[in-house]
Amino acid sequence: MKEYQNVRWKGYLRQDGRKGIRNKLLVVYTVECSSHVAKEIARRIDSSDVDVVGFDGCCDNEYAVRLLLALIRHPNVGGVLAVGLGCEYVQSKHLAEKALEAGKPAQWFFVQEHGGTEPSIEYGLQQAHLLLEELRQTPVVPMGFSDLVVGAECGGSDYTSGLAGNVVVGRFYDKLVDLGGTAVFEEIVEAVGLKDLLVQRAADDCAREQLAYTYDKALEYCKSVRQYSVSPGNFAGGLSSIEEKSMGAVIKSGSRPISGVIKVSEQPPKNGLWLLDSTPDPYWMGFGYTNPNDNEGLMDLISCGCQLVFLVTGRGNIVGSAVAPVYKITGNSGTFHRMSGDMDFNAGPVLSGEVTLEQLCENLCDEVIRVCSGEPTNAEKLGHKEYFVPYKYQEKEVVVKRKCE
Numbered sequence: 001m002k003e004y005q006n007v008r009w010k011g012y013l014r015q016d017g018r019k020g021i022r023n024k025l026l027v028v029y030t031v032e033c034s035s036h037v038a039k040e041i042a043r044r045i046d047s048s049d050v051d052v053v054g055f056d057g058c059c060d061n062e063y064a065v066r067l068l069l070a071l072i073r074h075p076n077v078g079g080v081l082a083v084g085l086g087c088e089y090v091q092s093k094h095l096a097e098k099a100l101e102a103g104k105p106a107q108w109f110f111v112q113e114h115g116g117t118e119p120s121i122e123y124g125l126q127q128a129h130l131l132l133e134e135l136r137q138t139p140v141v142p143m144g145f146s147d148l149v150v151g152a153e154c155g156g157s158d159y160t161s162g163l164a165g166n167v168v169v170g171r172f173y174d175k176l177v178d179l180g181g182t183a184v185f186e187e188i189v190e191a192v193g194l195k196d197l198l199v200q201r202a203a204d205d206c207a208r209e210q211l212a213y214t215y216d217k218a219l220e221y222c223k224s225v226r227q228y229s230v231s232p233g234n235f236a237g238g239l240s241s242i243e244e245k246s247m248g249a250v251i252k253s254g255s256r257p258i259s260g261v262i263k264v265s266e267q268p269p270k271n272g273l274w275l276l277d278s279t280p281d282p283y284w285m286g287f288g289y290t291n292p293n294d295n296e297g298l299m300d301l302i303s304c305g306c307q308l309v310f311l312v313t314g315r316g317n318i319v320g321s322a323v324a325p326v327y328k329i330t331g332n333s334g335t336f337h338r339m340s341g342d343m344d345f346n347a348g349p350v351l352s353g354e355v356t357l358e359q360l361c362e363n364l365c366d367e368v369i370r371v372c373s374g375e376p377t378n379a380e381k382l383g384h385k386e387y388f389v390p391y392k393y394q395e396k397e398v399v400v401k402r403k404c405e
Helices: 032-045 062-072 092-101 117-135 161-178 195-200 205-225 232-236 242-253 294-303 333-338 357-372
Strands: 009-013 024-029 050-054 077-084 106-110 140-143 149-154 182-185 258-263 272-277 308-312 326-330
Touching (some): 009 357, 024 117, 032 050, 032 077, 050 062, 062 294, 077 092, 149 161, 149 242, 149 294, 161 272, 161 326, 161 357, 182 242, 205 258, 326 333, 326 357
Parallel strands (some): 024 050, 077 106, 149 182, 182 272, 258 272, 308 326
16 A cells, blocks of 8 residues: 655645635625526636535525535635625625635625626626635645545445445545544434444544434434435435445445544534534424435535545436535446546446455545646536535534433
């Protein structure tokens, strides 16, 4: 196995000490009514360095606001242009001020105050070009695996996901943690039947308590909505049950101790392996859904500071994401060859004995270095920049509920 301890590439230094592998201008809209203006600004600039995200809702949602703020502070984001209509709850001025506090150039405006659609687009373009000029002054510093936060989730799983795709990610996660980096896995609703396995891997008593509570909460949630995270496509792909899918999903976490549980938009407190809980917390309104689509899951991981995210897909998923590169891994060689323009990495040869898992892990490490050095993933080449920010209720931190409460 190669040694990666001293491998370095160029990263973008942020005020909080984190380092990005991209230097994006993030155009943020604060309500559906200003989304067209924001998207048109980005479309006319036509640059891979300009991404759009936003929240459709006009009413307050603390979860969504926290998520937008986390994306603004993300290490891959160098500057922010916040676009508001003017009468919504989430205020573009507030977002721009938070970006400035984080040491990032930022501007904001209301469509209502700039004459409507076309004048607002023209004004936004002027501001965006000025911000892009400022991004050229971003300090560039050496960066290595110890500076990385890498997220992973499944999407379009089949029988190969748990035998190859997720397995090589787990091996990579072990290597990343050993190198002082940070790995984040999610989808606790795809850990059904594996509570004891997760709890046994807890790094300490606090993590053990968090993992047990998070598992129980997720299971109760699935029962309450009468649905588990398994689809007809999973069955067609050779998976027989949510329990079998869960075994394949959890293996992407590797074998290192789990340091604890974080919530959406929360940065891991220290390096190591972390479970991301994206399941809604109990609330009297009962709104919000866990992972309504793969881009919500990717966005959750990115909100925790992941500079790069893996999407493991046996059947083939084509999406990318705003803010962070999405690197797609499949354990199905047929899918890889059929969708070669979208898939980035084929883990399938391990199933035929052509390569070992150690060789695959080494290849994946080399690929991560390539992407972190600025080479685009296939999703980036194709312009995939999907995102999804829903209404949801979730507390900021894991609050373990005792039976007596």
